[in-house]
Amino acid sequence: MVTTPNAKRQNLSRHSPAEAGRRRTRNADIWSWLEEIMDPEIPVLSICDLGIVRDVHWDGAEAVVTITPTYSGCPAMAVITDEIRASLQKRGIARFRIETQLSPAWTTDWLSEKGRERLREYGIAPPRPKSSGPIACPHCGSPSTHLVSQFGSTACKAIYVCDSCREPFDYFKCH
Numbered sequence: 524m525v526t527t528p529n530a531k532r533q534n535l536s537r538h539s540p541a542e543a544g545r546r547r548t549r550n551a552d553i554w555s556w557l558e559e560i561m562d563p564e565i566p567v568l569s570i571c572d573l574g575i576v577r578d579v580h581w582d583g584a585e586a587v588v589t590i591t592p593t594y595s596g597c598p599a600m601a602v603i604t605d606e607i608r609a610s611l612q613k614r615g616i617a618r619f620r621i622e623t624q625l626s627p628a629w630t631t632d633w634l635s636e637k638g639r640e641r642l643r644e645y646g647i648a649p650p651r652p653k654s655s656g657p658i659a660c661p662h663c664g665s666p667s668t669h670l671v672s673q674f675g676s677t678a679c680k681a682i683y684v685c686d687s688c689r690e691p692f693d694y695f696k697c698h
């Protein structure tokens with residue numbers, strides 16, 4: 524026998540559909556782990572809800588996670604990168620890298636529908652283009668609201684007050 528079973532197996536493992544399947548499973552696993560990482564500034568939103576995670580793929584045996592920062596200079600990005608690293612290490616992903624992609628720039632359009640819903644439940648009005656009308660109160664739904672301050676607890680939020688229920692609320696600025 525010239526062809527050893529070992530050589531055969533190695534060949535198979537490089538290109539077999541089974542291996543591709545495993546990779547896909549691994550990808551889904553990584554996405555689900557990233558889904559558990561919350562934005563430090565808005566703890567009800569995962570980094571996937573925010574649309575920060577752009578891609579997960581494999582470069583040979585190395586996992587590559589591509590992220591796009593939100594508002595420029597957002598200090599939360601360093602925390603997020605650390606959390607991604609810790610999450611992958613904890614799950615035994617030995618080889619990975621985190622790539623930052625700046626273009627196209629992140630926009631609030633990338634927020635998932637689930638993310639918008641979570642924001643509302645949390646009492647933050649989700650971002651919406653100015654052209655789409657008034658910002659509705661996340662507490663009572665009234666469209667009758669007004670801006671109090673362009674800057675809320677963080678630079679990405681503004682403070683509004685509802686004219687109907689009188690409650691102040693944060694508005695996640697459109698970006």
Ligand SMILES: [Zn+2]
Nearest residue numbers: 660663685688
């Ligand atoms: Zn209200």
